[in-house]
Amino acid sequence: MNILAIETSCDETSVAIVRSGTEVLSCIISSQIATFQEKGGVIPEEAARNQVEYMLPVLHGALEQSKIQWNDIDAIAVTRGPGLFGSLLVGTTTARALASLHRKPLIGVHHTFGHLSSPWLGIADTPCFPLLTLSASGGHTDMWLRTSHTKGTLIGRTRDDAAGEAFDKGASMLGLPYPGGPSIAKAALEGNEKAFSFPLPLKEEDSLDYSFSGLKTSLKYAIRNLQDQEIPTADLAASFQYAICHHLVERLKKALQRHPEVREVHLVGGVSANIVLRKMVGELCSKEIILRVPTTMLYCTDNAAMIGAAAYFLHQEQGDDAFIARETCASISLEETLLQ
Ligand code: KG4
Numbered sequence: 443m444n445i446l447a448i449e450t451s452c453d454e455t456s457v458a459i460v461r462s463g464t465e466v467l468s469c470i471i472s473s474q475i476a477t478f479q480e481k482g483g484v485i486p487e488e489a490a491r492n493q494v495e496y497m498l499p500v501l502h503g504a505l506e507q508s509k510i511q512w513n514d515i516d517a518i519a520v521t522r523g524p525g526l527f528g529s530l531l532v533g534t535t536t537a538r539a540l541a542s543l544h545r546k547p548l549i550g551v552h553h554t555f556g557h558l559s560s561p562w563l564g565i566a567d568t569p570c571f572p573l574l575t576l577s578a579s580g581g582h583t584d585m586w587l588r589t590s591h592t593k594g595t596l597i598g599r600t601r602d603d604a605a606g607e608a609f610d611k612g613a614s615m616l617g618l619p620y621p622g623g624p625s626i627a628k629a630a631l632e633g634n635e636k637a638f639s640f641p642l643p644l645k646e647e648d649s650l651d652y653s654f655s656g657l658k659t660s661l662k663y664a665i666r667n668l669q670d671q672e673i674p675t676a677d678l679a680a681s682f683q684y685a686i687c688h689h690l691v692e693r694l695k696k697a698l699q700r701h702p703e704v705r706e707v708h709l710v711g712g713v714s715a716n717i718v719l720r721k722m723v724g725e726l727c728s729k730e731i732i733l734r735v736p737t738t739m740l741y742c743t744d745n746a747a748m749i750g751a752a753a754y755f756l757h758q759e760q761g762d763d764a765f766i767a768r769e770t771c772a773s774i775s776l777e778e779t780l781l782q
């Protein structure tokens with residue numbers, strides 16, 4: 443089954459063609475990072491206008507790269523939410539127009555379900571359920587215990603900021619460019635992660651939830667306490683990065699203790715590109731537990747290939763019900779719509 447997938451939930455315009463959920467025939471991603479770096483963050487109206495401009499060149503590029511014709515495409519998949527409404531509309535409107543023009547079925551995909559499906563891209567073997575997925579991005583931080591692609595339980599979620607959001611806000615406080623994750627990771631390479639000690643969030647609670655807003659406040663005070671001294675950016679970046687990763691890993695450790703049946707841990711979403719996090723989770727996983735991350739960094743951050751994979755698995759587990767056209771929606775819960 444060849445699926446043409448479109449992802450436009452934020453400031454990336456991406457189109458991919460994915461065969462049977464794993465083989466990526468093409469994946470083009472046009473990012474607006476350079477535009478928003480100067481402005482310190484994404485401006486939604488501007489992101490949507492740029493999506494309109496980039497959509498057709500990206501679509502044509504993906505078709506050309508895949509070397510397949512419209513006749514060989516079996517369905518069209520699109521991110522229907524959550525995300526920036528204007529940006530989402532560009533993708534969903536394009537997908538509806540293409541589906542109608544080429545008479546193809548349309549599959550609406552939850553953005554997070556796309557991230558959850560990203561470890562399947564480009565692999566030859568088959569991951570084993572039940573598995574734990576930590577999905578950490580700029581918009582959400584969720585831990586799922588999954589018994590199949592579409593069945594599972596949300597066992598941990600953030601109560602305030604997302605992990606990627608903490609990186610982005612921390613970077614802004616340190617005067618580092620947007621997006622914060624990669625710039626904190628880069629600055630941290632020269633720093634000492636033990637130079638500053640940030641408190642472990644929700645330490646006393648017997649829960650698998652996350653909280654990152656306190657860490658952000660601690661960073662603010664650490665900077666303020668330096669008064670007139672030169673800001674040790676590398677040390678602060680390294681210590682702040684360690685604190686975020688430590689919180690994420692400590693929750694995973696607790697989840698693995700509670701669920702000894704789990705044989706695989708998946709790290710997905712933009713924050714899964716973080717090398718320190720990967721190393722810490724790798725150390726946590728024993729020989730019997732496989733750690734999977736997306737096969738390339740491009741599949742960690744937003745991309746259409748993961749939406750193509752997710753659509754395939756939806757169709758595999760839900761049959762033609764997956765083709766029911768769903769509304770574009772800026773805010774939708776994956777727990778209520780799919781994984782139950
Ligand atoms: O999944 P994604 O591309 O978009 C959303 O769905 O939000 O994730 C973007 C987030 C940003 O907050 C960015 O700072 C973070 O992922 N990120 C990273 C790294 N690369 C991207 N965080 C930590 N380390 C990285 N290397």
Ligand code: ZN
Nearest residue numbers: 557579743744
């Ligand atoms: Zn994302």
